[in-house]
Amino acid sequence: MLLAGGQGSRLGVLTSKVAKPAxxxxxxxxxxxxxxxxxxxxxxxxxxxxxxxxxxxLHEYLGTGEAWNLDERGGGVAILPPxxxxxxxxxxxxxxxxxxxxxxxxxxxxxxxxxxxSGDQLYRMDYExxxxxxxxxxADLTVAVMPVPWEDAPRFGIMNTREDGSIEEFxxxxxxxxxxxxxxxxxxxxxxxxxxxxxxxxEKEGSTHDFGGDIIPTLLAEGxxxxxxxxxxxWRDVGTVASFHExxxxxxxxxxxxxxxxxxxxIMSNSSTRPPAFVGPKGSVDDSLIDNGCTILxxxxxxxxxxxxxxxxxxxxxxxxxxxxxRVEEGAVVINAIMAERSVVAAGATFGSADExxxxxxxxxxxxxxx
Amino acid sequence: MPKAIGxxxxxxxxxxxxxxxxxxxxxxxxxxxxxxLVDFALSNMVDAGIxxxxxxxxxxxxxxxxxxxxxxxxxxxxxxxxxxxxxxTAFGTSRTGARFLIRDLVQNRAFFTKNSExxxxxxxxxxxxxxxxxxxxxxxxxxxxxxxxxTKTAKCDGNVDVVTFDVEDGRVKGMxxxxxxxxxxxxxxxxxxxxxxxxxxxSFAAVDHLDLFEALNAEYGRFxxxxxxxxxxxxxxxxxxxxxxxxxxxxxxxxxxxxxxxxPIKTKAHDNPPAKYEPGCKVSNSLIASGDRIFGTVxxxxxxxxxxVEPGASVRNSIIMQGVVIKSGAKIENAIIDKxxxxxxxxxxxxxxxxxxxxxxx
Numbered sequence: 001m002l003l004a005g006g007q008g009s010r011l012g013v014l015t016s017k018v019a020k021p022a023x024x025x026x027x028x029x030x031x032x033x034x035x036x037x038x039x040x041x042x043x044x045x046x047x048x049x050x051x052x053x054x055x056x057x058l059h060e061y062l063g064t065g066e067a068w069n070l071d072e073r074g075g076g077v078a079i080l081p082p083x084x085x086x087x088x089x090x091x092x093x094x095x096x097x098x099x100x101x102x103x104x105x106x107x108x109x110x111x112x113x114x115x116x117x118s119g120d121q122l123y124r125m126d127y128e129x130x131x132x133x134x135x136x137x138x139a140d141l142t143v144a145v146m147p148v149p150w151e152d153a154p155r156f157g158i159m160n161t162r163e164d165g166s167i168e169e170f171x172x173x174x175x176x177x178x179x180x181x182x183x184x185x186x187x188x189x190x191x192x193x194x195x196x197x198x199x200x201x202x203e204k205e206g207s208t209h210d211f212g213g214d215i216i217p218t219l220l221a222e223g224x225x226x227x228x229x230x231x232x233x234x235w236r237d238v239g240t241v242a243s244f245h246e247x248x249x250x251x252x253x254x255x256x257x258x259x260x261x262x263x264x265x266x267i268m269s270n271s272s273t274r275p276p277a278f279v280g281p282k283g284s285v286d287d288s289l290i291d292n293g294c295t296i297l298x299x300x301x302x303x304x305x306x307x308x309x310x311x312x313x314x315x316x317x318x319x320x321x322x323x324x325x326x327r328v329e330e331g332a333v334v335i336n337a338i339m340a341e342r343s344v345v346a347a348g349a350t351f352g353s354a355d356e357x358x359x360x361x362x363x364x365x366x367x368x369x370x371x
Numbered sequence: 372m373p374k375a376i377g378x379x380x381x382x383x384x385x386x387x388x389x390x391x392x393x394x395x396x397x398x399x400x401x402x403x404x405x406x407x408l409v410d411f412a413l414s415n416m417v418d419a420g421i422x423x424x425x426x427x428x429x430x431x432x433x434x435x436x437x438x439x440x441x442x443x444x445x446x447x448x449x450x451x452x453x454x455x456x457x458x459x460t461a462f463g464t465s466r467t468g469a470r471f472l473i474r475d476l477v478q479n480r481a482f483f484t485k486n487s488e489x490x491x492x493x494x495x496x497x498x499x500x501x502x503x504x505x506x507x508x509x510x511x512x513x514x515x516x517x518x519x520x521x522t523k524t525a526k527c528d529g530n531v532d533v534v535t536f537d538v539e540d541g542r543v544k545g546m547x548x549x550x551x552x553x554x555x556x557x558x559x560x561x562x563x564x565x566x567x568x569x570x571x572x573x574s575f576a577a578v579d580h581l582d583l584f585e586a587l588n589a590e591y592g593r594f595x596x597x598x599x600x601x602x603x604x605x606x607x608x609x610x611x612x613x614x615x616x617x618x619x620x621x622x623x624x625x626x627x628x629x630x631x632x633x634x635p636i637k638t639k640a641h642d643n644p645p646a647k648y649e650p651g652c653k654v655s656n657s658l659i660a661s662g663d664r665i666f667g668t669v670x671x672x673x674x675x676x677x678x679x680v681e682p683g684a685s686v687r688n689s690i691i692m693q694g695v696v697i698k699s700g701a702k703i704e705n706a707i708i709d710k711x712x713x714x715x716x717x718x719x720x721x722x723x724x725x726x727x728x729x730x731x732x733x
Binding site for chain 1: 404405406443444589621622624627631635636637638639640642643644645646647648649650651652653654655656657658659660661662664673674
C-alpha cells in the first residue's frame with residue numbers, strides 16, 4: 001500500500017499543481033518511480049496507490065502500471081482515491097485512516113503480509129529481504145530504520161531497540177534521543193494484526209489515525225512483536241526545496257551518491273519516446289544529466305535536465321534542475337534554480353543566483369527580462 | 372472508425388552490397404540513436420488513426436518482432452484490429468526490387484478480406500519521412516483516383532532501388548527502377564480501395580512474381596494512378612552513404628523538429644537513465660540518446676542508447692549504435708560503429724568523407 005496523497009507543501013510552487021510523488025526528479029523520473037520500481041524489482045505485483053492531493057497527473061502517469069511491469073491480471077496497480085459510501089464520504093485523515101478506508105480492497109486481496117510505503121522517498125530497497133527478516137523474527141510489525149547523525153535524530157521518529165532488533169520504545173522527535181535509528185515510514189505488517197489494529201484505531205477517540213503516532217504505540221503497549229529492519233544504503237525524503245535540489249545534485253559527478261546507472265534493480269519510468277537530445281555546435285554540457293528530446297544550444301553545467309527542455313543560444317544553466325518542457329531562452333541565465341514543467345525564463349532574463357537560496361519557478365510560469 | 376488499414380512490407384532488401392545491411396532487414400535498421408526504420412511507417416499510419424496494420428515479415432524477423440512486440444508502443448495492441456505479423460513468401464530478405472510483391476499480398480489475402488475499412492494504405496520501411504496519411508487519403512478522394520502514390524521529384528540522381536514513375540499531369544503512365552534528376556520518385560506510400568486491391572490480386576494472379584506497380588505497367592491507361600507530391604524532408608535508405616547522411620541530416624534542428632514534432636515518431640520504450648555528461652567531457656553538434664555516459668569528446672555525431680565514451684576518447688562525424696563502448700584514448704572518425712562493439716583503448720578507426728568506415732555488429 002503506497003501512500004501517495006501528500007501535498008508536500010514545503011516544496012512550494014513545485015507541488016502547486018501536482019502531488020509530491022508526481023514531481024519530476026532526476027531528469028527522466030517522477031519521485032514515485034523509485035518506490036514503484038522497488039516493488040517491481042522485489043517481486044511485488046499487487047500495489048494499491050492511495051491518492052488524494054492533486055491526483056490527475058499522478059493517475060495519468062500510473063495508468064495501468066505497465067511501465068513498472070505492474071499490469072498483471074488479478075493484481076497490478078490499483079489507484080485508490082477517497083470515495084463515498086452509504087454512510088457518507090470523507091477525506092483521508094491520516095496515514096492509518098487512508099488504509100482503514102481501503103480495508104475492503106486490502107481484505108479482497110487476502111494478503112498474508114502488507115507492506116506500507118511512502119510515495120515520496122528516494123532509495124533502492126529489496127522489500128523481499130525485509131520480509132524475510134519479518135518472517136524470521138515471527139514479527140507482527142517490522143519497521144525499516146536507518147541510522148541518522150545524532151544531531152539530526154531529534155527531527156525524526158526514533159526507535160529505541162533491544163539487542164535482537166526488537167523495538168522497546170518509539171519516540172517521535174525526541175529532544176534527547178536514546179538511539180539514532182530513524183523510522184523510514186516503511187512498514188511490513190502481518191495482515192491480520194494490521195486489520196485488527198486499524199479497526200480498533202478507527203473507533204478510538206482522540207486518535208490522529210497515524211501509523212507513527214497511534215498504531216505503533218498501541219501495538220507496543222499491547223506487547224506485540226515489533227522489530228526493526230536496518231537499512232544502510234542511500235535514502236532521501238526530499239521534503240524541502242533545499243533537500244530536493246541536493247538529492248538531484250547527488251546524481252551527478254564521477255561517483256554519485258545514488259547511481260541511476262546501477263545495473264541491478266533498474267529504476268523504471270513511464271517515459272515518452274522522444275528523439276535523442278541535440279547539443280548544438282556552440283552548445284556545451286558539463287557534469288550533467290540530460291534526457292531525450294532536449295535542445296541545448298547554450299551552456300549547461302552541473303545540472304539535471306528533463307525531456308524536451310530548450311536552452312537557447314548563449315544561455316547559461318548552472319546548478320539547476322529543469323523539469324520537462326522548461327525553456328531557457330536565448331541569453332538567459334538560470335543559476336541555482338528549479339524550473340517546473342513548461343516554465344520559461346525569457347530571453348536575456350536572469351533567474352536565481354549562486355549566493356542565495358535555491359529559487360523555484362512553478363509549472364507554466366514565466367520570468368520576463370527585468371523581473 | 373478509421374477508414375483505412377495499413378500494410379508495411381518489410382521483406383525486401385537493397386541492391387547495395389554494403390555490409391551495414393547484412394544480417395538484418397532494412398526495416399529494423401537502427402536510426403538516429405533510438406529508432407528503427409520501420410517506426411516511421413508505423414507512426415505515420417497510427418498518427419492518421421489507422422489501428423489495423425499488417426507487417427509482412429522477412430525470414431530473419433527476430434529483431435523486428437523483438438522491436439514491435441504486441442504493437443503496444445504504437446497503440447496497435449487493439450481488441451479489434453491491431454498489429455498483424457504476416458509471413459512473406461519464400462524470398463527472405465534476398466529479394467531486391469519488388470516491394471509490394473503480388474505473391475506476398477495474395478498469400479495474406481485474408482488480411483484484406485477480414486477487415487472492412489474502405490482503404491488500404493501501403494508502405495515499405497525504408498523511407499525516412501513524416502507523412503500526413505489522412506491528407507493523402509483526402510487527395511485520393513478529391514481526384515477520384517484508383518490509386519494515389521506519394522512521390523517526390525528528384526533533386527539529384529538517386530538510388531537504383533528507388534522506383535520512378537512517368538507522370539503526365541499528375542497521372543502515372545509507367546514505372547521503372549532507379550531515379551535520376553528531375554524524375555518523379557516513388558516514396559513507397561500508396562492509397563488504394565480495399566476492394567480494388569482484391570480485384571487486382573485476382574487478375575494479376577498469373578504474374579504474382581511481379582511488384583504490384585510493375586504488374587500495373589500495362590494497365591496505367593485503364594487505372595487512374597495519381598501522384599501526390601510530398602514537400603517535406605525525406606530520405607530513402609538503400610545504401611551505407613544514404614544511411615549515414617540520413618543520420619547526419621538530423622543534426623540540423625529544423626529537420627529534427629520537422630521529422631519528430633509534427634507527428635510523434637513512436638518506438639519501443641526503454642528504461643534508460645538520462646544521458647550522463649561527466650565532468651570534463653566535450654560534446655557539440657551531436658545527438659545523444661538516453662543511457663549514454665560521456666567522459667571524452669563527441670563532435671558532429673549520433674550516439675545510440677547506452678553508449679560509453681571513456682575519458683580521452685573522441686568521436687567525430689560518426690554514428691555509434693547502442694551499447695558500444697569507446698575505450699579511453701580511442702579515436703573514431705567518419706565511421707559507423709554497429710551495436711555492442713567495444714573499441715579497445717588507443718585504437719584509431721577512421722574513414723573518410725566519401726568512404727565511411729563500418730565496424731560490423733559484435
